[in-house]
Amino acid sequence: ADADGAKAAAASAPVTPTPAPSSAAPSPRTSSPAPAPTTTPAPTPTVATLRDHTGSGIGKALAAATKAGLHPAVYLQGTGLSLDGGGRRASSWATGEEVCDQIDDPGDVNASFDVAFSIPRAGRDCAGRLLHTPAPTKTAKPSGGGSSGGGASGGGTEECEITSPAGNCYADGQFCAARHHGLSTHGRGGEYLTCEQDAAGRWRWSDGVAG
Template identity: 70%
Template sequence: MIDIRMRDRRAVGPVALVAAAALALAGCQGGDEGTKPEQKPTPVATASAAGSPTPTPTSTPAPTTSPTPTVATLRDQAGGTVGRAVTAARGRGLHYAVYLQGTGASLHGGGRRATSWGTGEKVCRQIDDPTDVNSTFDVAFVIARDGRDCAGRLLHTPTPTPVTTPSRNSTGGGGSGTGGTTTTCAITSPAGNCYADGQFCATRHHGLSTYGKGGEYLTCERDSAGVWRWSDGRAG
């Protein structure tokens, strides 16, 4: 610290004294206290991956599904005999059923079961159930109804039975004659004629049968196009 008292007050002006005093004060502050170390800001603690581990998300297990039951399949027996088809089903350990054609048999139910059948009867179609949709069978065989083929047509034309209706004697005298008129058609057209194979049939005759012009046995049923016609059960 500079001692201004050692100087001649007379030789030093007031301005010099003020400047000297200011330097002395600045020097004391710098020399006595020294340079303070730079204070760094206190770091704010942050969560890190190491300090605070992120929880691992748990995965939801996939739903388990029951395995689809698999049933042994059988080679298609359609066109063969029902006897061989049944034997083949038994050999594979399959539960089988026999249904009648044209009664609505399907994989999802319906149809009418055959109460009996001949081993030589033809299998019209086969219904397989490899995924166990129907609980009553693993395989079903459909056979034709009695007297019909797989398309529902008659297998044969029955022999016509003549029908004799008595007629009155028109020769006079009021007596009744013993003669009669023989006819083979119980159902006739509006004109009084017997029907022929292939002719259209009326709604009231659906499912009925009669004899035709030539003595053939006709049934009023749908043809392949769904039209109701008189049919003798033979193709063509």
């Protein structure tokens, strides 16, 4: 009878269900999105700049540019030199000619040069003014004595500081050589002439009087 009572008690006791093992995978943890990669802009190419050589000789300025590994260019003053491509190139120069202006191109804007120098145009200074030599002092030329029938010949006070290759004095309006640009001399008639450009741009000896 006790055995039967024990079975009855066991049958009437509440049954606690055993949880079945879960087969589902654990849910992933929520994380913040990764930051987008940042791109570094490519550096703009730059060219080294040269110290200012304005006022020094063009030969010294060109040597400094070459030593610094720069590509230089020489232009004529007053012809519109700029990074945008203006200006007229100089065809020749003396090493001692003065540098009127210097333009650096560190941003490589102009493909023609890294640094550009301007020098005076022939017969002019950096301000564009004509070069004039001081008025020379005339000295009397000894008169040639004629022994017969004659007297002196050749005029007695004519003195020319600059003469033609043939040894003659120049006259107003004659063409003058490139080496005489901006220079002055007395002419064959005693007038004071300067080698300067006429209205057409040609270099002639002129006394400054029109006509």
